[in-house]
Amino acid sequence: MEILNEIKxxxxxxxxxxxTARAVVSSFLVQADPTVEELSDIRTAVSEAVTNAIVHxxxxxxxxxxxxxxxxxxxxxxxxIKDCGCGIPDVKKAMEPLYTTAPxxxxxxxxxxxxxxxxxxxxxxSVTGKGTTVTMRKRLKVHGR
Amino acid sequence: MALDITSENGxxxxxxxxxxxxxxxxxxxxxxxRFIIAMQPDILAIDLSGITFMxxxxxxxxxxxxxxxxxxxxxxxxxxxxxxxRRVLRLSGIERLVRIT
Numbered sequence: 574m575e576i577l578n579e580i581k582x583x584x585x586x587x588x589x590x591x592x593t594a595r596a597v598v599s600s601f602l603v604q605a606d607p608t609v610e611e612l613s614d615i616r617t618a619v620s621e622a623v624t625n626a627i628v629h630x631x632x633x634x635x636x637x638x639x640x641x642x643x644x645x646x647x648x649x650x651x652x653x654i655k656d657c658g659c660g661i662p663d664v665k666k667a668m669e670p671l672y673t674t675a676p677x678x679x680x681x682x683x684x685x686x687x688x689x690x691x692x693x694x695x696x697x698x699s700v701t702g703k704g705t706t707v708t709m710r711k712r713l714k715v716h717g718r
Numbered sequence: 719m720a721l722d723i724t725s726e727n728g729x730x731x732x733x734x735x736x737x738x739x740x741x742x743x744x745x746x747x748x749x750x751x752r753f754i755i756a757m758q759p760d761i762l763a764i765d766l767s768g769i770t771f772m773x774x775x776x777x778x779x780x781x782x783x784x785x786x787x788x789x790x791x792x793x794x795x796x797x798x799x800x801x802x803x804r805r806v807l808r809l810s811g812i813e814r815l816v817r818i819t
Contacts (some may be wrong), residue, residue, distance in 0.1 A: 588741035679778035
């Protein structure tokens with residue numbers, strides 16, 4: 574995959590940084606001239622993944638959330654969001670719609686469903702006790718100026 | 719994020735503006751619950767016209783208030799979500815439980 578541009582950054586797992594992550598990713602992707610809808614989709618998917626890292630990965634503790642965004646040839650966006658938290662024991666179960674391990678925080682259990690719906694491809698890799706890596710891809714439409 | 723609550727024809731209307739995510743939902747939850755418990759309105763309409771971003775944390779927020787309103791003998795309505803917010807709402811299936819106008 575030919576990388577045209579990329580950005581990597583890390584944020585402490587404070588919930589206020591959910592909006593920071595969205596803002597940085599949005600700013601970086603403006604150069605690819607996405608539609609408003611595409612940018613909304615990507616912002617939402619990033620927000621879900623970062624929130625999962627903060628709420629579930631680092632539940633009751635703090636750590637770093639690593640975010641990598643690549644702009645690839647063919648108007649494809651690659652995003653990787655990684656935490657070194659507790660990991661997900663059963664990824665398949667966690668990806669079921671409405672499944673949540675934090676009902677007390679009113680988590681709707683829709684985070685992965687939103688990521689799947691708003692992006693073209695979603696991959697979740699997790700090791701219990703070591704952390705979770707979420708990878709998402711989305712190809713932007715070619716549109717006239 | 720800002721919350722203003724007004725009254726219109728017997729319904730309470732919660733005008734929320736700004737972004738709803740996991741971080742901002744906490745304060746909204748506290749403020750809305752305080753109002754619902756104190757005032758016990760028959761209808762609480764959540765006006766989303768001023769929302770510029772909402773992820774699934776917003777769904778959790780609405781579902782939680784829906785449950786509390788039901789316990790208090792009332793119901794929730796959602797008003798004026800922008801098209802993008804409507805997509806998030808549709809994905810959750812919340813339209814089956816809450817009237818959206």
